[in-house]
Amino acid sequence: MNRYSIFTLAxxxxxxxxxxxAAWRSPEPKRRYDVVIVGGGGHGLATAYYLAREHGITxxxxxxxxxxxxxxxxxxxxxxxxxxxxxxxxxxYEKSLKLWEGLSQELNYNVxxxxxxxxxxxxxxxxxRDIERRVNANRLNGVDGEVLTTVQVKAMxxxxxxxxxxxxxILGASLQRRGGTARHDAVAWGFARGADSRGVDIIQxxxxxxxxxxxxxxxxVDTSRGFIEAxxxxxxxxxxxxxxxxxAGIRLPIESxxxxxxxxxxxxxxxxxxxxxxxxxxxxxxxxxxxxxxxxGIDAYVGYGQRGSFSTIEGTLAAIVELFPxxxxxxxxxxxxxxxxxxxxxxxxIGLTPVKGLYFNCGWGTGGFKATPGSGWVFAHTIARGVxxxxxxxxxxxxxxxxxxxxxxxxxxxxx
Amino acid sequence: MLMIACPWCGPREQTxxxxxxxxxxxxxxDPDAVDDAQWADYxxxxxxxxxxxxxxxxxxxxxxxxxxxxxDTLSYRITSVYKPGERPxxxxx
Ligand SMILES: Cc1cc2nc3c(=O)[nH]c(=O)nc-3n(C[C@H](O)[C@H](O)[C@H](O)COP(=O)(O)OP(=O)(O)OC[C@H]3O[C@@H](n4cnc5c(N)ncnc54)[C@H](O)[C@@H]3O)c2cc1C
Ligand SMILES: [Zn+2]
Numbered sequence: 001m002n003r004y005s006i007f008t009l010a011x012x013x014x015x016x017x018x019x020x021x022a023a024w025r026s027p028e029p030k031r032r033y034d035v036v037i038v039g040g041g042g043h044g045l046a047t048a049y050y051l052a053r054e055h056g057i058t059x060x061x062x063x064x065x066x067x068x069x070x071x072x073x074x075x076x077x078x079x080x081x082x083x084x085x086x087x088x089x090x091x092x093y094e095k096s097l098k099l100w101e102g103l104s105q106e107l108n109y110n111v112x113x114x115x116x117x118x119x120x121x122x123x124x125x126x127x128x129r130d131i132e133r134r135v136n137a138n139r140l141n142g143v144d145g146e147v148l149t150t151v152q153v154k155a156m157x158x159x160x161x162x163x164x165x166x167x168x169x170i171l172g173a174s175l176q177r178r179g180g181t182a183r184h185d186a187v188a189w190g191f192a193r194g195a196d197s198r199g200v201d202i203i204q205x206x207x208x209x210x211x212x213x214x215x216x217x218x219x220x221v222d223t224s225r226g227f228i229e230a231x232x233x234x235x236x237x238x239x240x241x242x243x244x245x246x247x248a249g250i251r252l253p254i255e256s257x258x259x260x261x262x263x264x265x266x267x268x269x270x271x272x273x274x275x276x277x278x279x280x281x282x283x284x285x286x287x288x289x290x291x292x293x294x295x296x297g298i299d300a301y302v303g304y305g306q307r308g309s310f311s312t313i314e315g316t317l318a319a320i321v322e323l324f325p326x327x328x329x330x331x332x333x334x335x336x337x338x339x340x341x342x343x344x345x346x347x348x349x350i351g352l353t354p355v356k357g358l359y360f361n362c363g364w365g366t367g368g369f370k371a372t373p374g375s376g377w378v379f380a381h382t383i384a385r386g387v388x389x390x391x392x393x394x395x396x397x398x399x400x401x402x403x404x405x406x407x408x409x410x411x412x413x414x415x416x
Numbered sequence: 417m418l419m420i421a422c423p424w425c426g427p428r429e430q431t432x433x434x435x436x437x438x439x440x441x442x443x444x445x446d447p448d449a450v451d452d453a454q455w456a457d458y459x460x461x462x463x464x465x466x467x468x469x470x471x472x473x474x475x476x477x478x479x480x481x482x483x484x485x486x487x488d489t490l491s492y493r494i495t496s497v498y499k500p501g502e503r504p505x506x507x508x509x
Contacts, residue, residue, distance in 0.1 A: 242464035253460035300435035
């Protein structure tokens with residue numbers, strides 16, 4: 001792997017940029033691996049990276065049915081924060097946020113992590129009580145958080161509609177200054193490059209079509225490029241986790257829904273932070289290129305079509321225009337959807353399954369991008385040791401039978 | 417946007433309807449007789465198929481009645497609409 005630095009940049013500039021190597025290889029799949037990861041999104045690639053980096057397990061393949069990062073990783077609105085309500089979730093997301101803070105250096109790849117702050121608006125008295133409760137819970141867990149008044153919100157975001165007569169009056173907000181955004185593709189590419197340089201095979205255009213078992217133990221996967229043997233298989237397929245689970249005869253408490261986002265034409269800098277509103281199902285930030293990045297809520301029905309209903313984005317844009325009347329004439333450039341894996345308590349499932357050697361990491365729903373490094377970190381540990389890390393022990397599939405759910409709907413459901 | 421044919425009112429736009437999740441999930445007749453895993457299966461586990469799905473819809477801004485829809489979750493094409501207690505018109509593809 002050639003390291004990126006100002007010197008390699010200068011040297012390659014002088015060489016007419018003909019000396020750059022591919023950031024990762026495209027090997028033929030081997031017949032056998034110690035660990036196979038299914039799904040080449042950010043979470044799968046991070047898992048492979050930390051398997052090699054933290055646990056010395058390098059005979060690993062990441063199998064991706066399309067191209068890496070082409071799922072939700074490359075379709076999300078990239079909001080990163082860790083201000084969840086319950087201890088279990090807060091610790092997991094905070095581990096991830098700490099990893100984000102050093103990620104560009106760690107990977108020698110610029111993931112453009114920008115700690116521009118994340119505001120969660122409160123529009124009713126109850127919203128404000130919930131915000132105060134969550135900020136206090138965060139601070140008790142050592143996570144930064146502040147409660148802002150309307151005047152403070154207006155000072156940070158001068159274009160916001162702070163009129164008391166607005167349809168959604170702003171009574172205040174929570175602010176996590178360490179939150180922000182990152183470049184989604186770069187996260188996939190950076191982890192892919194780091195994993196590849198440690199010996200991991202990244203195999204694109206390779207769809208897993210079956211999970212083979214023998215006496216309750218996993219033996220490998222059937223793929224569009226033949227059978228691949230493995231003692232341990234980690235499935236990180238986001239919206240497709242249910243399809244993979246059914247291959248192994250496992251039922252999951254998950255439903256897959258379309259989640260939509262839009263970007264506008266580029267405009268001059270007007271918004272230097274992230275603004276989210278749970279109540280109106282809208283969230284917005286401005287990319288470095290100038291486009292407004294706007295996210296909606298999920299479509300209610302089960303859907304794998306990577307497209308959602310027009311009425312959903314219509315509702316979101318109506319809310320955004322109420323909050324930011326000045327955006328009413330901005331034109332939208334593109335709109336798309338990803339398929340998100342929604343769990344009953346808005347928390348992920350990360351751990352063992354009834355099949356020995358088969359591990360699942362899914363249920364991140366609408367908010368897993370922020371967890372990419374942390375998810376990879378704990379999942380690599382789980383696969384390497386055969387037992388969960390203390391940070392993901394509570395996020396087992398068994399919690400749905402014991403009833404020990406971690407209800408993060410308030411902090412996670414619509415907000416990302 | 418889906419166009420859904422309410423069995424009572426005929427074809428209407430999706431915005432008139434509320435989605436009610438997977439259909440034909442029966443509550444265990446004797447909850448005391450099932451174990452935690454079976455109860456969890458009833459409460460939380462879902463088939464979530466990529467393909468033919470039978471689901472409940474409510475005509476919330478119309479006649480306010482519940483009914484079942486058989487829909488392909490990949491193409492979103494509706495293949496059958498039927499009343500509670502009925503079975504879909506054709507066998508699932
Ligand atoms: C519109 C939108 C906005 C979002 N906004 C945010 C946000 O602001 N902040 C946030 O934290 N989260 C957000 N999310 C959620 C976030 O994107 C996901 O939770 C996260 O990306 C999941 O990561 P992943 O790497 O596991 O998924 P993915 O990137 O989807 O990776 C899964 C991969 O598995 C592959 N796969 C599936 N089936 C198979 C198979 N049979 N064989 C081989 N490969 C297979 C897929 O092709 C895919 O590449 C958003 C999601 C969407 C759709
Ligand atoms: Zn009707």
